Amino acid sequence: MPELPEVETIVRGLKPKLEGNRILEVEVYNENTIKNPESVKEFKERITGKKIIEVKRRGKYILFILEDFAHVIIHLRMTGQLIYSEKQLSFSHLRLEAKLSKGFLYFNDIRKFGTISLLAKEDLAKEKGFWTLGVEPLGESFGFEYLKSKLVSSKPIKNLLLDQRVIAGLGNIYVDESLFFAGISPFKPAKTLSPEEISKLVSSIKFVLTKGIENKGTSFSDFVDSYGGKGTNQNFLQVYGRGGEQCRICGKVLAKGKIAGRTTVFCLHCQK
DNA sequence: CGATAGACCTGTTTGC
DNA sequence: TGCAAACAGGTCTATC
Missing domain, CATH: 3.20.190.10 (MutM-like, N-terminal)
Structure with a gap:
Protein backbone atom coordinates (compact mmCIF):
# COMPACT_ATOMS: atom_id res chain seq x y z
CA MET A 1 0.00 0.00 0.00
CA THR A 132 20.23 2.66 7.15
CA LEU A 133 17.77 4.82 5.20
CA GLY A 134 19.18 7.00 2.42
CA VAL A 135 18.25 10.60 1.65
CA GLU A 136 14.75 12.04 1.56
CA PRO A 137 13.93 12.53 -2.13
CA LEU A 138 12.01 15.75 -1.49
CA GLY A 139 14.83 17.21 0.60
CA GLU A 140 17.59 19.51 -0.58
CA SER A 141 20.30 16.88 -0.27
CA PHE A 142 18.68 14.84 -3.04
CA GLY A 143 19.85 16.28 -6.33
CA PHE A 144 22.01 15.65 -9.38
CA GLU A 145 25.29 15.20 -7.53
CA TYR A 146 23.85 12.78 -4.98
CA LEU A 147 22.13 10.55 -7.52
CA LYS A 148 25.13 10.58 -9.83
CA SER A 149 27.36 9.43 -6.98
CA LYS A 150 25.07 6.44 -6.38
CA LEU A 151 24.79 5.26 -9.98
CA VAL A 152 27.98 3.23 -10.07
CA SER A 153 26.72 -0.31 -10.63
CA SER A 154 25.41 -1.92 -13.78
CA LYS A 155 22.21 -3.05 -12.05
CA PRO A 156 18.99 -1.89 -13.69
CA ILE A 157 18.19 1.67 -12.62
CA LYS A 158 14.92 0.45 -11.12
CA ASN A 159 16.80 -1.71 -8.59
CA LEU A 160 18.74 1.32 -7.38
CA LEU A 161 15.63 3.46 -7.04
CA LEU A 162 13.88 0.77 -4.99
CA ASP A 163 16.85 0.50 -2.61
CA GLN A 164 15.84 2.35 0.57
CA ARG A 165 19.51 2.83 1.51
CA VAL A 166 19.87 5.01 -1.59
CA ILE A 167 16.57 6.93 -1.60
CA ALA A 168 14.11 6.67 1.28
CA GLY A 169 10.47 6.23 0.37
CA LEU A 170 10.18 5.19 -3.27
CA GLY A 171 8.29 1.96 -4.01
CA ASN A 172 6.98 0.11 -7.03
CA ILE A 173 4.36 2.66 -8.07
CA TYR A 174 6.40 5.83 -7.88
CA VAL A 175 9.56 4.25 -9.33
CA ASP A 176 7.69 3.15 -12.47
CA GLU A 177 6.00 6.54 -12.70
CA SER A 178 9.27 8.47 -12.24
CA LEU A 179 11.07 6.45 -14.92
CA PHE A 180 8.20 7.03 -17.32
CA PHE A 181 8.26 10.80 -16.79
CA ALA A 182 12.05 10.77 -17.19
CA GLY A 183 11.80 8.74 -20.42
CA ILE A 184 14.24 6.13 -19.09
CA SER A 185 13.88 2.36 -19.44
CA PRO A 186 13.69 0.64 -16.02
CA PHE A 187 16.18 -1.95 -17.35
CA LYS A 188 18.85 0.60 -18.24
CA PRO A 189 22.08 -0.14 -16.31
CA ALA A 190 22.41 2.52 -13.61
CA LYS A 191 25.92 3.62 -14.54
CA THR A 192 25.03 4.26 -18.17
CA LEU A 193 22.64 7.15 -17.47
CA SER A 194 23.76 10.39 -19.12
CA PRO A 195 23.95 13.64 -17.10
CA GLU A 196 20.77 14.80 -18.86
CA GLU A 197 18.99 11.60 -17.86
CA ILE A 198 20.14 11.84 -14.24
CA SER A 199 18.94 15.40 -14.07
CA LYS A 200 15.58 14.50 -15.65
CA LEU A 201 15.20 11.58 -13.26
CA VAL A 202 15.77 13.77 -10.20
CA SER A 203 13.11 16.23 -11.29
CA SER A 204 10.72 13.43 -12.29
CA ILE A 205 11.02 11.78 -8.86
CA LYS A 206 10.33 15.08 -7.09
CA PHE A 207 7.43 15.82 -9.44
CA VAL A 208 5.76 12.41 -9.10
CA LEU A 209 6.07 12.39 -5.29
CA THR A 210 4.84 15.95 -4.93
CA LYS A 211 1.80 15.19 -7.09
CA GLY A 212 1.19 12.01 -5.10
CA ILE A 213 1.09 14.03 -1.87
CA GLU A 214 -1.14 16.72 -3.41
CA ASN A 215 -3.56 13.96 -4.42
CA LYS A 216 -3.41 12.48 -0.91
CA GLY A 217 -1.89 9.19 -2.05
CA THR A 218 -2.66 6.35 -4.44
CA SER A 219 -5.58 4.21 -3.24
CA PHE A 220 -5.08 1.24 -5.50
CA SER A 221 -6.90 -1.11 -3.18
CA ASP A 222 -6.24 -0.75 0.55
CA PHE A 223 -4.71 2.66 1.16
CA VAL A 224 -6.71 5.02 3.35
CA ASP A 225 -5.58 8.14 5.17
CA SER A 226 -5.66 8.66 8.92
CA TYR A 227 -9.44 9.19 8.79
CA GLY A 228 -10.16 6.20 6.57
CA GLY A 229 -10.57 8.30 3.39
CA LYS A 230 -9.18 7.38 -0.04
CA GLY A 231 -6.59 9.29 -2.08
CA THR A 232 -7.05 10.22 -5.74
CA ASN A 233 -3.61 9.72 -7.25
CA GLN A 234 -4.65 6.39 -8.82
CA ASN A 235 -6.56 8.49 -11.37
CA PHE A 236 -3.34 10.12 -12.56
CA LEU A 237 -1.03 7.12 -12.96
CA GLN A 238 0.68 6.86 -16.35
CA VAL A 239 2.05 3.33 -16.20
CA TYR A 240 1.63 1.51 -12.86
CA GLY A 241 -1.18 -1.05 -13.14
CA ARG A 242 -1.68 -0.23 -16.83
CA GLY A 243 0.26 -3.05 -18.52
CA GLY A 244 -1.35 -3.95 -21.88
CA GLU A 245 -3.17 -0.60 -22.03
CA GLN A 246 -2.25 2.31 -24.27
CA CYS A 247 0.52 4.76 -23.42
CA ARG A 248 -1.10 8.13 -22.77
CA ILE A 249 1.66 9.87 -24.73
CA CYS A 250 2.32 7.76 -27.84
CA GLY A 251 -0.67 5.40 -27.85
CA LYS A 252 1.40 2.22 -28.09
CA VAL A 253 0.69 -0.76 -25.85
CA LEU A 254 2.51 -0.56 -22.49
CA ALA A 255 4.95 -3.40 -21.82
CA LYS A 256 5.06 -5.52 -18.68
CA GLY A 257 8.16 -7.11 -17.19
CA LYS A 258 9.79 -8.17 -13.92
CA ILE A 259 12.65 -6.36 -12.21
CA ALA A 260 13.85 -7.19 -8.72
CA GLY A 261 10.88 -9.53 -8.47
CA ARG A 262 8.43 -6.69 -8.99
CA THR A 263 5.98 -6.23 -11.84
CA THR A 264 7.24 -3.36 -13.96
CA VAL A 265 5.22 -1.45 -16.54
CA PHE A 266 6.84 0.84 -19.07
CA CYS A 267 6.57 2.18 -22.61
CA LEU A 268 9.02 0.69 -25.08
CA HIS A 269 8.59 3.74 -27.31
CA CYS A 270 8.81 6.57 -24.76
CA GLN A 271 11.41 5.05 -22.41
CA LYS A 272 14.88 4.34 -23.79
C1' DC B 1 29.24 -8.92 -5.82
C1' DG B 2 24.31 -10.01 -7.75
C1' DA B 3 20.20 -12.20 -8.99
C1' DT B 4 16.48 -15.11 -7.47
C1' DA B 5 13.49 -17.67 -4.59
C1' DG B 6 11.26 -18.07 -0.38
C1' DA B 7 9.24 -16.27 3.87
C1' DC B 8 6.00 -13.51 6.26
C1' DC B 9 0.05 -13.27 5.63
C1' DT B 10 -4.76 -12.56 3.71
C1' DG B 11 -7.80 -11.27 0.07
C1' DT B 12 -8.97 -10.66 -4.74
C1' DT B 13 -8.49 -11.57 -9.56
C1' DT B 14 -7.46 -14.65 -13.35
C1' DG B 15 -7.39 -18.83 -16.03
C1' DC B 16 -8.71 -23.37 -17.09
C1' DT C 1 -19.82 -22.53 -11.70
C1' DG C 2 -15.74 -24.01 -9.20
C1' DC C 3 -11.33 -24.27 -7.81
C1' DA C 4 -6.42 -23.49 -7.96
C1' DA C 5 -2.95 -20.54 -9.20
C1' DA C 6 -1.23 -16.05 -9.60
C1' DC C 7 -0.78 -11.70 -7.81
C1' DA C 8 -0.80 -7.46 -4.59
C1' DG C 9 1.78 -0.93 -2.38
C1' DG C 10 7.42 -4.20 1.25
C1' DT C 11 11.50 -6.01 3.16
C1' DC C 12 14.41 -9.64 5.14
C1' DT C 13 16.99 -14.10 4.69
C1' DA C 14 19.05 -17.93 2.45
C1' DT C 15 21.23 -19.92 -1.51
C1' DC C 16 23.75 -20.44 -5.80
Whole structure:
Protein backbone atom coordinates (compact mmCIF):
# COMPACT_ATOMS: atom_id res chain seq x y z
CA MET A 1 0.00 0.00 0.00
CA PRO A 2 2.07 2.85 1.22
CA GLU A 3 4.98 4.61 -0.32
CA LEU A 4 6.25 8.04 0.60
CA PRO A 5 3.16 10.06 -0.50
CA GLU A 6 0.76 7.72 1.29
CA VAL A 7 2.82 7.74 4.49
CA GLU A 8 3.16 11.53 4.29
CA THR A 9 -0.62 11.83 3.90
CA ILE A 10 -1.16 9.73 7.01
CA VAL A 11 1.40 11.69 9.02
CA ARG A 12 -0.14 15.03 8.05
CA GLY A 13 -3.50 13.75 9.20
CA LEU A 14 -2.24 12.35 12.49
CA LYS A 15 0.04 15.23 13.46
CA PRO A 16 -2.59 17.69 14.73
CA LYS A 17 -4.52 14.92 16.47
CA LEU A 18 -1.67 13.12 18.22
CA GLU A 19 0.87 15.76 19.19
CA GLY A 20 0.26 16.62 22.83
CA ASN A 21 -2.09 13.65 23.18
CA ARG A 22 -1.36 10.96 25.78
CA ILE A 23 -1.47 7.17 25.41
CA LEU A 24 -3.68 5.85 28.21
CA GLU A 25 -4.11 2.19 27.29
CA VAL A 26 -2.78 -0.13 24.58
CA GLU A 27 -4.23 -3.43 23.45
CA VAL A 28 -2.24 -5.72 21.13
CA TYR A 29 -4.23 -8.28 19.14
CA ASN A 30 -1.39 -9.64 17.01
CA GLU A 31 1.84 -10.17 18.94
CA ASN A 32 3.98 -10.38 15.79
CA THR A 33 3.12 -6.79 14.95
CA ILE A 34 5.35 -5.73 17.85
CA LYS A 35 8.94 -6.07 16.68
CA ASN A 36 10.76 -4.30 19.52
CA PRO A 37 11.07 -4.82 22.41
CA GLU A 38 10.78 -8.59 22.10
CA SER A 39 8.28 -8.76 24.93
CA VAL A 40 4.85 -7.36 24.16
CA LYS A 41 4.31 -6.94 27.89
CA GLU A 42 7.36 -4.70 28.08
CA PHE A 43 6.17 -2.76 25.02
CA LYS A 44 2.86 -2.05 26.70
CA GLU A 45 4.44 -1.09 30.01
CA ARG A 46 6.88 1.31 28.42
CA ILE A 47 4.36 3.05 26.15
CA THR A 48 1.43 3.37 28.53
CA GLY A 49 0.99 6.81 30.06
CA LYS A 50 3.42 8.53 27.70
CA LYS A 51 2.63 11.78 25.94
CA ILE A 52 3.30 12.00 22.18
CA ILE A 53 5.47 15.04 21.55
CA GLU A 54 6.01 14.81 17.81
CA VAL A 55 4.75 12.84 14.80
CA LYS A 56 6.90 12.62 11.69
CA ARG A 57 7.81 10.63 8.60
CA ARG A 58 11.16 9.24 7.47
CA GLY A 59 11.11 7.27 4.23
CA LYS A 60 8.12 4.94 4.56
CA TYR A 61 8.34 4.93 8.37
CA ILE A 62 6.03 6.78 10.72
CA LEU A 63 7.61 8.03 13.96
CA PHE A 64 6.04 9.07 17.23
CA ILE A 65 8.49 10.73 19.57
CA LEU A 66 7.39 10.33 23.16
CA GLU A 67 8.02 12.62 26.12
CA ASP A 68 10.89 10.41 27.32
CA PHE A 69 12.42 10.66 23.79
CA ALA A 70 11.66 7.02 23.08
CA HIS A 71 10.61 6.49 19.44
CA VAL A 72 7.63 4.50 18.22
CA ILE A 73 8.65 3.35 14.74
CA ILE A 74 5.82 2.10 12.54
CA HIS A 75 6.09 0.47 9.11
CA LEU A 76 2.83 -0.29 7.30
CA ARG A 77 4.41 -2.67 4.75
CA MET A 78 1.70 -3.67 2.25
CA THR A 79 -1.68 -3.30 3.92
CA GLY A 80 -1.19 -1.47 7.22
CA GLN A 81 -3.59 1.34 8.08
CA LEU A 82 -3.25 3.83 10.92
CA ILE A 83 -6.54 5.49 11.74
CA TYR A 84 -7.43 8.11 14.32
CA SER A 85 -10.97 8.66 15.54
CA GLU A 86 -12.62 10.67 18.30
CA LYS A 87 -15.13 7.87 18.72
CA GLN A 88 -14.58 4.13 19.15
CA LEU A 89 -14.58 2.18 15.88
CA SER A 90 -14.29 -1.48 14.94
CA PHE A 91 -12.12 -3.08 12.25
CA SER A 92 -11.96 -6.51 10.71
CA HIS A 93 -8.16 -6.81 10.88
CA LEU A 94 -7.33 -4.87 14.01
CA ARG A 95 -3.80 -5.60 15.27
CA LEU A 96 -3.40 -2.88 17.91
CA GLU A 97 -5.51 -0.15 19.42
CA ALA A 98 -4.62 2.70 21.73
CA LYS A 99 -6.94 4.72 23.91
CA LEU A 100 -5.66 8.27 24.09
CA SER A 101 -6.50 11.12 26.44
CA LYS A 102 -8.46 12.39 23.46
CA GLY A 103 -9.69 9.83 20.91
CA PHE A 104 -8.48 6.43 19.71
CA LEU A 105 -5.73 5.21 17.42
CA TYR A 106 -6.14 1.98 15.44
CA PHE A 107 -3.61 -0.13 13.58
CA ASN A 108 -5.49 -2.28 11.08
CA ASP A 109 -3.49 -4.60 8.83
CA ILE A 110 -4.92 -7.33 6.59
CA ARG A 111 -1.70 -9.17 5.83
CA LYS A 112 0.01 -8.73 9.22
CA PHE A 113 3.29 -7.61 7.60
CA GLY A 114 3.26 -4.24 9.35
CA THR A 115 5.54 -3.68 12.34
CA ILE A 116 5.67 -1.41 15.37
CA SER A 117 8.78 -0.88 17.47
CA LEU A 118 9.40 1.11 20.63
CA LEU A 119 13.04 2.04 21.01
CA ALA A 120 14.96 4.37 23.28
CA LYS A 121 16.79 7.03 21.29
CA GLU A 122 20.16 5.32 21.81
CA ASP A 123 18.77 2.01 20.51
CA LEU A 124 17.47 3.25 17.14
CA ALA A 125 20.16 1.31 15.28
CA LYS A 126 18.31 -1.88 16.29
CA GLU A 127 15.72 -0.98 13.68
CA LYS A 128 18.04 -1.75 10.78
CA GLY A 129 15.86 -0.74 7.85
CA PHE A 130 15.19 2.58 9.53
CA TRP A 131 18.75 3.22 10.61
CA THR A 132 20.23 2.66 7.15
CA LEU A 133 17.77 4.82 5.20
CA GLY A 134 19.18 7.00 2.42
CA VAL A 135 18.25 10.60 1.65
CA GLU A 136 14.75 12.04 1.56
CA PRO A 137 13.93 12.53 -2.13
CA LEU A 138 12.01 15.75 -1.49
CA GLY A 139 14.83 17.21 0.60
CA GLU A 140 17.59 19.51 -0.58
CA SER A 141 20.30 16.88 -0.27
CA PHE A 142 18.68 14.84 -3.04
CA GLY A 143 19.85 16.28 -6.33
CA PHE A 144 22.01 15.65 -9.38
CA GLU A 145 25.29 15.20 -7.53
CA TYR A 146 23.85 12.78 -4.98
CA LEU A 147 22.13 10.55 -7.52
CA LYS A 148 25.13 10.58 -9.83
CA SER A 149 27.36 9.43 -6.98
CA LYS A 150 25.07 6.44 -6.38
CA LEU A 151 24.79 5.26 -9.98
CA VAL A 152 27.98 3.23 -10.07
CA SER A 153 26.72 -0.31 -10.63
CA SER A 154 25.41 -1.92 -13.78
CA LYS A 155 22.21 -3.05 -12.05
CA PRO A 156 18.99 -1.89 -13.69
CA ILE A 157 18.19 1.67 -12.62
CA LYS A 158 14.92 0.45 -11.12
CA ASN A 159 16.80 -1.71 -8.59
CA LEU A 160 18.74 1.32 -7.38
CA LEU A 161 15.63 3.46 -7.04
CA LEU A 162 13.88 0.77 -4.99
CA ASP A 163 16.85 0.50 -2.61
CA GLN A 164 15.84 2.35 0.57
CA ARG A 165 19.51 2.83 1.51
CA VAL A 166 19.87 5.01 -1.59
CA ILE A 167 16.57 6.93 -1.60
CA ALA A 168 14.11 6.67 1.28
CA GLY A 169 10.47 6.23 0.37
CA LEU A 170 10.18 5.19 -3.27
CA GLY A 171 8.29 1.96 -4.01
CA ASN A 172 6.98 0.11 -7.03
CA ILE A 173 4.36 2.66 -8.07
CA TYR A 174 6.40 5.83 -7.88
CA VAL A 175 9.56 4.25 -9.33
CA ASP A 176 7.69 3.15 -12.47
CA GLU A 177 6.00 6.54 -12.70
CA SER A 178 9.27 8.47 -12.24
CA LEU A 179 11.07 6.45 -14.92
CA PHE A 180 8.20 7.03 -17.32
CA PHE A 181 8.26 10.80 -16.79
CA ALA A 182 12.05 10.77 -17.19
CA GLY A 183 11.80 8.74 -20.42
CA ILE A 184 14.24 6.13 -19.09
CA SER A 185 13.88 2.36 -19.44
CA PRO A 186 13.69 0.64 -16.02
CA PHE A 187 16.18 -1.95 -17.35
CA LYS A 188 18.85 0.60 -18.24
CA PRO A 189 22.08 -0.14 -16.31
CA ALA A 190 22.41 2.52 -13.61
CA LYS A 191 25.92 3.62 -14.54
CA THR A 192 25.03 4.26 -18.17
CA LEU A 193 22.64 7.15 -17.47
CA SER A 194 23.76 10.39 -19.12
CA PRO A 195 23.95 13.64 -17.10
CA GLU A 196 20.77 14.80 -18.86
CA GLU A 197 18.99 11.60 -17.86
CA ILE A 198 20.14 11.84 -14.24
CA SER A 199 18.94 15.40 -14.07
CA LYS A 200 15.58 14.50 -15.65
CA LEU A 201 15.20 11.58 -13.26
CA VAL A 202 15.77 13.77 -10.20
CA SER A 203 13.11 16.23 -11.29
CA SER A 204 10.72 13.43 -12.29
CA ILE A 205 11.02 11.78 -8.86
CA LYS A 206 10.33 15.08 -7.09
CA PHE A 207 7.43 15.82 -9.44
CA VAL A 208 5.76 12.41 -9.10
CA LEU A 209 6.07 12.39 -5.29
CA THR A 210 4.84 15.95 -4.93
CA LYS A 211 1.80 15.19 -7.09
CA GLY A 212 1.19 12.01 -5.10
CA ILE A 213 1.09 14.03 -1.87
CA GLU A 214 -1.14 16.72 -3.41
CA ASN A 215 -3.56 13.96 -4.42
CA LYS A 216 -3.41 12.48 -0.91
CA GLY A 217 -1.89 9.19 -2.05
CA THR A 218 -2.66 6.35 -4.44
CA SER A 219 -5.58 4.21 -3.24
CA PHE A 220 -5.08 1.24 -5.50
CA SER A 221 -6.90 -1.11 -3.18
CA ASP A 222 -6.24 -0.75 0.55
CA PHE A 223 -4.71 2.66 1.16
CA VAL A 224 -6.71 5.02 3.35
CA ASP A 225 -5.58 8.14 5.17
CA SER A 226 -5.66 8.66 8.92
CA TYR A 227 -9.44 9.19 8.79
CA GLY A 228 -10.16 6.20 6.57
CA GLY A 229 -10.57 8.30 3.39
CA LYS A 230 -9.18 7.38 -0.04
CA GLY A 231 -6.59 9.29 -2.08
CA THR A 232 -7.05 10.22 -5.74
CA ASN A 233 -3.61 9.72 -7.25
CA GLN A 234 -4.65 6.39 -8.82
CA ASN A 235 -6.56 8.49 -11.37
CA PHE A 236 -3.34 10.12 -12.56
CA LEU A 237 -1.03 7.12 -12.96
CA GLN A 238 0.68 6.86 -16.35
CA VAL A 239 2.05 3.33 -16.20
CA TYR A 240 1.63 1.51 -12.86
CA GLY A 241 -1.18 -1.05 -13.14
CA ARG A 242 -1.68 -0.23 -16.83
CA GLY A 243 0.26 -3.05 -18.52
CA GLY A 244 -1.35 -3.95 -21.88
CA GLU A 245 -3.17 -0.60 -22.03
CA GLN A 246 -2.25 2.31 -24.27
CA CYS A 247 0.52 4.76 -23.42
CA ARG A 248 -1.10 8.13 -22.77
CA ILE A 249 1.66 9.87 -24.73
CA CYS A 250 2.32 7.76 -27.84
CA GLY A 251 -0.67 5.40 -27.85
CA LYS A 252 1.40 2.22 -28.09
CA VAL A 253 0.69 -0.76 -25.85
CA LEU A 254 2.51 -0.56 -22.49
CA ALA A 255 4.95 -3.40 -21.82
CA LYS A 256 5.06 -5.52 -18.68
CA GLY A 257 8.16 -7.11 -17.19
CA LYS A 258 9.79 -8.17 -13.92
CA ILE A 259 12.65 -6.36 -12.21
CA ALA A 260 13.85 -7.19 -8.72
CA GLY A 261 10.88 -9.53 -8.47
CA ARG A 262 8.43 -6.69 -8.99
CA THR A 263 5.98 -6.23 -11.84
CA THR A 264 7.24 -3.36 -13.96
CA VAL A 265 5.22 -1.45 -16.54
CA PHE A 266 6.84 0.84 -19.07
CA CYS A 267 6.57 2.18 -22.61
CA LEU A 268 9.02 0.69 -25.08
CA HIS A 269 8.59 3.74 -27.31
CA CYS A 270 8.81 6.57 -24.76
CA GLN A 271 11.41 5.05 -22.41
CA LYS A 272 14.88 4.34 -23.79
C1' DC B 1 29.24 -8.92 -5.82
C1' DG B 2 24.31 -10.01 -7.75
C1' DA B 3 20.20 -12.20 -8.99
C1' DT B 4 16.48 -15.11 -7.47
C1' DA B 5 13.49 -17.67 -4.59
C1' DG B 6 11.26 -18.07 -0.38
C1' DA B 7 9.24 -16.27 3.87
C1' DC B 8 6.00 -13.51 6.26
C1' DC B 9 0.05 -13.27 5.63
C1' DT B 10 -4.76 -12.56 3.71
C1' DG B 11 -7.80 -11.27 0.07
C1' DT B 12 -8.97 -10.66 -4.74
C1' DT B 13 -8.49 -11.57 -9.56
C1' DT B 14 -7.46 -14.65 -13.35
C1' DG B 15 -7.39 -18.83 -16.03
C1' DC B 16 -8.71 -23.37 -17.09
C1' DT C 1 -19.82 -22.53 -11.70
C1' DG C 2 -15.74 -24.01 -9.20
C1' DC C 3 -11.33 -24.27 -7.81
C1' DA C 4 -6.42 -23.49 -7.96
C1' DA C 5 -2.95 -20.54 -9.20
C1' DA C 6 -1.23 -16.05 -9.60
C1' DC C 7 -0.78 -11.70 -7.81
C1' DA C 8 -0.80 -7.46 -4.59
C1' DG C 9 1.78 -0.93 -2.38
C1' DG C 10 7.42 -4.20 1.25
C1' DT C 11 11.50 -6.01 3.16
C1' DC C 12 14.41 -9.64 5.14
C1' DT C 13 16.99 -14.10 4.69
C1' DA C 14 19.05 -17.93 2.45
C1' DT C 15 21.23 -19.92 -1.51
C1' DC C 16 23.75 -20.44 -5.80
